[in-house]
Amino acid sequence: MSENCIMEIAKNRKKKIWKSEINDIIRGSCGGFLFGIPLLYTMEVWWIGSRAKPPMVLLAVALMFVVVFLLNRTEGFKKHRRNCPPYQSITDTVEAMAIGVSCSAFVLILLQEITPTTPLKEALGKTVFESVPFTLGVALANHFLGDSRNPDAQAQTNSKNNQNSQELSATLADIGATLIGATVIAFNIAPTDEVPMLAAAVSPPWVLIILASSLVISYGIVFEAGFSNQQKRRQQKGIFQRPLSETVMSYLVSLLAATFMLWFFQQLTFNDPWTIWLEHTVLLGLPATIGGAAGRLAV
Structure with a gap:
């Protein structure tokens, strides 16, 4: 040689x-x-x-x-x-x-x-x-x-993907899984004083950094970490079933869940300025997004 x-x-x-x-x-x-x-x-x-x-x-x-x-x-x-x-x-x-x-x-x-x-x-x-x-x-x-990055698991996933459900059903399943995961993780955080305390310390540029970090972590969990069903996530059919579009869509769903939980526990009221809503929602959106990503792995 x-x-x-x-x-x-x-x-x-x-x-x-x-x-x-x-x-x-x-x-x-x-x-x-x-x-x-x-x-x-x-x-x-x-x-x-x-x-x-x-x-x-x-x-x-x-x-x-x-x-x-x-x-x-x-x-x-x-x-x-x-x-x-x-x-x-x-x-x-x-x-x-x-x-x-x-x-x-x-x-x-x-x-x-x-x-x-x-x-x-x-x-x-x-x-x-x-x-x-x-x-x-x-x-x-x-x-x-688990780790899905092996040839046998990929072959099984590819064979199963021939029986994918319709796009709308897959998308609704993802939204439901995201809502469930976001609620499970963020529900115990929403009524506490931690979110208002943290919101009081952040500046508008820092809110954008938290937002970007949430998206990157969510993308990494679902599409890069090699967890179970990850190849299935990449190949599943749905309206938003591309990695970037799915990550953004799921983040918006997680933010919606976070906003509702903050309102439900009276951490936000309709008399509060929109900046307060934004800061509180983005801060709770970080754990909610991580929970939503975990929920999508289970679909």
Whole structure:
């Protein structure tokens, strides 16, 4: 075999490794958002994290490491075979914790709970305590949500897609699933004081950033993370059944559900300015959109 062929094989193998690694990170991050987003809208956790002393923060990190390590020994968020060597589980655990901490820090910054003026000790405590459900979500992503990116699953999906229902029925099913998922996640958040508190701290440009982040996370969960039925999502027939149009449509449905819940719990009234409606709805729309994405995965 020539030297060029060997180099080409090595290059392709390296590309596959990087592609698999990136897919694992995306899937783990999306699993973290699905499991961890409700707790990020809990002010008690913000306060506990901001007041936590360094020994308590270290204890939280240690306990999180042990739990995630045990989860990685059974399944984990990567496509490793079970009973992999302990050192592999350790590296996967560190990576899962890094993803969880990064995701929780990102959302805390997005919600303005961490700003450039936040003391380092307070920011670290909030991030560590909020990262616990995120990291568990990362570790459990592959176990509970599965991975559809394999040839056999794709072949099964393609055969089933020959029996797709009519476009209108598929679209109505998606809307219903989005409403159910959005309600399940956001219903416990809507009546609390967290949304008004967060809305008071955001500026109009920041609202646009939250909106864009909601769309990106929703798209990633449904179309990029490799969860179960993902190939089916791409091939299902419907009025809005293209990835971008479906993401936008589902986001609008999630915003509608968020608006109704805020009005239902009297967090918004018809006497409030439209800017208040917009800020509150977009802030609750983030968890509602993540719930809607999870609902669509179940269709």
